[in-house]
Amino acid sequence: MISEKMQEALNEQVNKEFYSAYMYLAMSAYCDTIGLPGFSSWMRLQFEEESLHVTKMFDYILDQGGQIHLKPIEEPPKAYGTPLEVFETTLEHEQYVTRLIHKLMGLAVEEQDYATQTFLQWYITEQVEEESNVNNVVAPLRMVGDDKGGLMMIDQQLAQRLPPLPIAPK
Numbered sequence: 162m163i164s165e166k167m168q169e170a171l172n173e174q175v176n177k178e179f180y181s182a183y184m185y186l187a188m189s190a191y192c193d194t195i196g197l198p199g200f201s202s203w204m205r206l207q208f209e210e211e212s213l214h215v216t217k218m219f220d221y222i223l224d225q226g227g228q229i230h231l232k233p234i235e236e237p238p239k240a241y242g243t244p245l246e247v248f249e250t251t252l253e254h255e256q257y258v259t260r261l262i263h264k265l266m267g268l269a270v271e272e273q274d275y276a277t278q279t280f281l282q283w284y285i286t287e288q289v290e291e292e293s294n295v296n297n298v299v300a301p302l303r304m305v306g307d308d309k310g311g312l313m314m315i316d317q318q319l320a321q322r323l324p325p326l327p328i329a330p331k
C-alpha cells in the first residue's frame with residue numbers, strides 16, 4: 162500500500178521517465194540527420210533503457226494497489242546543436258533526473274514508506290550509472306573538439322553500445 166501523495170509523486174516520475182525516453186528518441190533522429198549513425202544508435206538504445214525505467218515504476222505502482230495516472234508528455238526539442246552539445250544536454254538532463262529521484266526518496270523517508278525506499282534504491286544506483294555513462298562520452302568529445310576524424314572514431318565507438326538488459330522480474 163502507498164499513500165496518495167506517494168502515488169502521485171511516482172506517477173509524476175513515470176511522466177518524467179516517459180519524457181526522457183521521448184527526448185532520447187528525438188536525439189536519435191537528430192543525430193541520424195546530422196550524419197552520425199553511431200550517436201543515433203546510442204540514443205535509440207537510451208530510449209529503450211528509459212522505456213524500461215517507465216515500466217518498472219508503472220508496475221510498482223500497480224503492485225502497491227495504486228492507480229496509474231498517465232499525463233501528457235512534453236514535446237522535446239527537434240535540434241540539439243553540436244555532438245558535444247547533444248551529450249552536454251544529456252548530462253544536464255540525467256543530473257536533473259537524479260535530483261528528482263532523490264526528492265522522491267526524501268518523500269518516502271518522510272512518510273516512513275520502507276517498501277518505496279527499497280524500490281527507489283534501484284533508481285538511485287541506476288542514476289549513478291547513467292551519469293557516468295554520459296560523462297564517459299562528454300570527456301572524449303571535449304578532447305576531440307572540431308576534429309572530424311576524432312568525431313568519426315567516437316561515432317564508431319558509440320555504435321558498439323549493446324541493448325539494455327531486461328530488468329529482473331519482481
Ligand code: OFO
Nearest residue numbers: 181211214258291
Ligand atoms: Fe531514467 O534515467 Fe535517464 O532519465
